[in-house]
Amino acid sequence: DIVMTQSPDSLAVSLGERATINCKSSQSILYNSNNRNYLAWYQQRPGQPPKLLISWASARESGVPDRFSGSGSGTDFTLTISSLQAEDVAVYYCQQYYRLPYNFGQGTKLEIK
Amino acid sequence: EVQLVQSGTEVKKPGATVKISCKVSGYTFNDYYMHWARQAPGKGPEWMGLVDPKHGETVYPEKFQGRVTIIADTSTHTAHLELSRLRSEDTAVYYCALSGNYEPFDTWGQGTLVTVSS
Numbered sequence: 001d002i003v004m005t006q007s008p009d010s011l012a013v014s015l016g017e018r019a020t021i022n023c024k025s026s027q028s029i030l031y032n033s034n035n036r037n038y039l040a041w042y043q044q045r046p047g048q049p050p051k052l053l054i055s056w057a058s059a060r061e062s063g064v065p066d067r068f069s070g071s072g073s074g075t076d077f078t079l080t081i082s083s084l085q086a087e088d089v090a091v092y093y094c095q096q097y098y099r100l101p102y103n104f105g106q107g108t109k110l111e112i113k
Numbered sequence: 114e115v116q117l118v119q120s121g122t123e124v125k126k127p128g129a130t131v132k133i134s135c136k137v138s139g140y141t142f143n144d145y146y147m148h149w150a151r152q153a154p155g156k157g158p159e160w161m162g163l164v165d166p167k168h169g170e171t172v173y174p175e176k177f178q179g180r181v182t183i184i185a186d187t188s189t190h191t192a193h194l195e196l197s198r199l200r201s202e203d204t205a206v207y208y209c210a211l212s213g214n215y216e217p218f219d220t221w222g223q224g225t226l227v228t229v230s231s
Contacts, residue, residue: 001174040217049208049221050158061219093157097217101174102148104157 002026002096006105012113019081021108023094028074031098038098041070041079043090044107050093054079086112115139117209117222124228130197133225135209137190143167146212147192149183151205152224158208164192199229 003026013019029038037057042050052061054070057077067082081088089112094105120134135147143166150158162173166185173181182195192209207225210218 038215042218049210049224050218051221052217052219055217055219095158095217097212097215100163100172101160102218103160104150107157 001101002029002099002103004094004096004103004105006092006094006108008108009106010109010111012111013081013084014113015086016083017113019084019088019110021079021092021110023072023077023079023105025075025077025096029096029098030074037073037077038096039070039072039077040095040097041068042093042095042104043088044093045090053092081110084110084112115211115220117211117220119207119209119222119225122226122228124230125199127200127229127231129199129229130195131199131203131227132193132195133207133209133227135192135194135222137192137211140211142185142187142190146214147183147185148210148212148218149181149192149194149207150210150218151203151207151227153202153205159205161194161196161207163212166192196227199227201229203227204229 005024007022039057041054044050058070069080071078091107116138118136146163148163149161152158162183164171164183164185184193209222211220
């Protein structure tokens with residue numbers, strides 16, 4: 001199985017500042033035939049299901065604010081929120097969908113400093 | 114609008130079986146895989162398996178094989194998750210979610226809380 005490890009486990013950032021969350025996969029999730037990384041980022045607010053923010057490591061879903069961006073390739077990935085807003089307080093998860101089982105990271109809790 | 118509506122909260126005793134449903138609307142049922150995942154308090158989601166409604170094929174992770182059954186009822190556009198031999202560690206919120214083939218989960222149900230307690 002591919003293990004997904006996020007860092008840090010929690011993060012406190014001031015409003016308007018940048019937040020950076022990292023995700024590492026135990027093996028490459030880059031499919032060479034199409035040069036795509038099979039990596040998604042989700043946001044989960046309390047009492048809600050996860051919401052897909054980014055797929056293919058860097059493609060924002062429709063309606064997701066452009067302050068959210070994803071980067072990385074192979075085994076190392078980053079979710080960046082360029083200017084933190086109050087509504088961004090949530091837990092963020094990465095997930096690989098390269099190979100079953102589609103494992104998630106343990107989550108990063110983002111709070112306001 | 115694509116919607117996944119799950120059945121309500123369940124309370125079960127250890128050793129029992131729970132069955133959760135996920136009724137879908139707003140898309141062609143056969144066109145997407147239906148996944149089930151669960152989330153224990155304070156933990157990340159844990160994938161429990163998928164069904165391909167078009168062909169009825171299922172895939173389960175080794176951890177749950179023999180205990181989990183996922184069924185897609187094409188006549189009612191409803192997916193079902195059955196988990197047997199429940200234990201306290203199965204207490205979690207259970208979610209259904211949709212994806213294409215080798216794609217992320219772009220739509221989720223609202224979640225069903227299952228509590229296992231004697």
